[in-house]
Amino acid sequence: MSKAFSASRAVTALMLAGLLLLPLYSQLSGNLFILTLFTRIVILALAAASLNLIMGYGGMTSFGHAAYLGIGGYAVGILAQEGIGSGFVQWPVALAASAIYALVIGALSLRTRGVYFIMITLAFAQMAYYVASGLARYGGDDGLTVYKRSAFAGLVDLSNRVQFYYLCLACLLGVIALIWRIVNSRFGLVVQGLRSNEQRMQAIGFPAGRYRLVCFVISGTMCGLAGALLANNTDFVSPAVMYWTRSGDLMVMVILGGMGTLFGPVIGAVVYLVLEELLSQVTEYWALIMGPLLLVIVLFGRGGIMGLLGRLDRG
Amino acid sequence: MLLVVEQFLNGLQFGLLLFLLAAGLTLVFGIMDLVNLAHGSLYMMGAYFAATFAAWTGSFLLGALLALGATLLLGIVLEVTALRPLYGRDHLDHVLATFGLILFFNEAVRLIWGPAGLALPLPAWLTVPVPILSGIYYPAYRLAIIAVALVVALLLYVGVMRTRIGMLIRAGASNREMIGALGINIKLLYTLVFGLGAALAGLAGLMQAPILTVQIGMGENILILAFVIIVIGGIGSIRGAFLAAIFVGMIDTMGRAFLPNLLRQVLSSTAASTAAPALSSMLIYLLMAIVLVVRPEGLFPANRR
């Protein structure tokens, strides 16, 4: 297959080493902000990786992935509000709620293809957004403060910045390991085959719908985990996390890093969010640069950063 | 009674406004196979242009006319510079590129007009309430919106159904290769169609401007409603977009107005007031879900084979 040493592997390894050592740097330099920033990046990278499973490997362009961030977050927030603080309850509920939402939305939207699918996933995520805005008991538009982070019976302390960062990183790496197994499994090959040529897959005996739906549910569940982490990270959850531009951000991260590559979404998330941070320090109007930059990436950079590195490897 | 008539007219007005937005979107989809998220930005630009030009000229009508021309021009420039390279590419590319355009437009507006919203005051003759039935008054301006939108819808219908360009547009919506085969200048047709769509979005935006504040991001939520309408109506179908838009406008308006009371009949009043806002904002999406189950290709698909 690929060579033992390649630019994409080197960059991936470098990035992983950086992520692992980041808390150390933060402690030594006293730069606490960077740890906060990267906790957020790691969580959103997890969300992007889950989107990559359906979009990159499965060819299902969902424009409503941020809905799961909200569902996972609200599961934690609402349970905390109702006095259930244990993460052993909160997190499974977050995952289950995401899975159920994905099952219903997937069953409906997978009846369609292409543009329709994009618009429908977007519309349903918007519905979730409005529903959350209508939850007067849980803050409505203003959102819901999570006064106490999920408790894991003393195993990890989520209020400890470093512990929480490593928990997020462990979740990210765990999910990526899972995706790695899935895409090389029987199931994963079928899903990728369906992306490549649905007619052929039907002809050799695979019904498309149920494989796509299961993949859609797995991806949504993974993103629900990111939602639970995000609510703990910000101690707050509001309809804004489900706003459609957030779904757009996740798509951009996946494309920027490289669709259908294992670590592409992570690289994409790091680059996108760090760029956003840097640009917003330089100018208040950072989106004025970011917007056209996206256009340029789409026009000239198909395959994202991973694709670029791959071309470098091949010389 | 009074409330019902008023809400009916509100629903009609909202639906017609949505139609103006959805018509351009569905034509661009159907003919150019282009997913344009920035359609909502054109709506926003229409409103900003109108507010600015009206302030300059001191005339609401003159400002509106200038704004219409400006969005048409903006649409043409946008098509020629940014969107042309996207034709024939993956829908995902369209989504991302036009997502980038939204970021750009929002930020450009913030830079030029500042973060605070603008107001577009109405001339006095449009603010008077007009008697429509005995004892029932309705704002003249909202009636004007209904009239203008109906005229535009009629023109659009006649234009698409009766004229030569309209024939090409319909041919393009159901079979894209065909217009090429007919030896038509596709580039020009695309530019015209996109410009038309932009002008329609601008018209919707500038008409909505006096009712709501002119602000950044105003085109985004309404764009998603336009998507729902297209899904319900069927891509590329003007007729489908019209009927679905009226339907969605009515259901959304009526739902918000009457659902809380209806719920109060069945639920306890606290439960009803908790559930009503969430439920009424779900209504049109539930409608979309039902259409998807029954007819995944929409109610009036343009390219029925």
Place this chain on the structure above:
Amino acid sequence: MAEPLLRVEGLVRRFGGIVATDHVSLDVAQGELHAIIGPNGAGKTTLISQLTGHLPPNAGSISLGGLDITYLPAHRRCALGLARSFQITSLLLDFTAADNVALAAQAHAGTSFRFFADARRERGLREAAHAALDRVGLSHRADIVVSRLSHGERRELELAVALASRPKILLLDEPMAGLGATESQRMVKLLQELRKEVSIVLVEHDMEAVFALADRISVLVYGRLIASGDPAAIRQNEEVRRAYLGDQHVVTRHG
């Protein structure tokens, strides 16, 4: 005579006013190679699409091994042992040749809802894939991505994919389409081998190949079967000659 493997009775398919399949009845016996020929636009591909389940018929029935499959979806028919090749090559272009074939084998070897084990390391699937590739003479190209294979190799790979599902019957839609002279000869040789193992329905323009291979030939014109019989009988048939009059397909090879 025993129950035929595939039986088609009174099949009708209309497109608007056009009757593309007009009360077609035919059967394919166990071990038979049954060719379907006809001029362009005779409705051959429409017929095949109904057999594979990609197009529902308006009337009539199709049964496989005595089982009514008229309204089964494509993937269920495949599970019952009906495999096809496409007229226009339809493969997973970004997968290797071996992956293409292994997926076909996988479809018929237990559930594909397995999420963890590496499917490319499943020996059974890989062996089945290599056996099928070997069968069509492609084993040396197993690890090449399909988009880099030549047209002829892709036609052979189509066959290997169909074989890997261990079908009872193969529907081959113009396997020689677009092949050069030597490639065509190789394909004919290959089909001669394959027909010993599996029943075949062959739709083909290449008359030389058809008359060399077929046990029986059915002639389709404007959606109607006008004749059915062994190659010698078809050659003599007046109606067939009339239908093909001026059409040089009968005597010369189709370019």
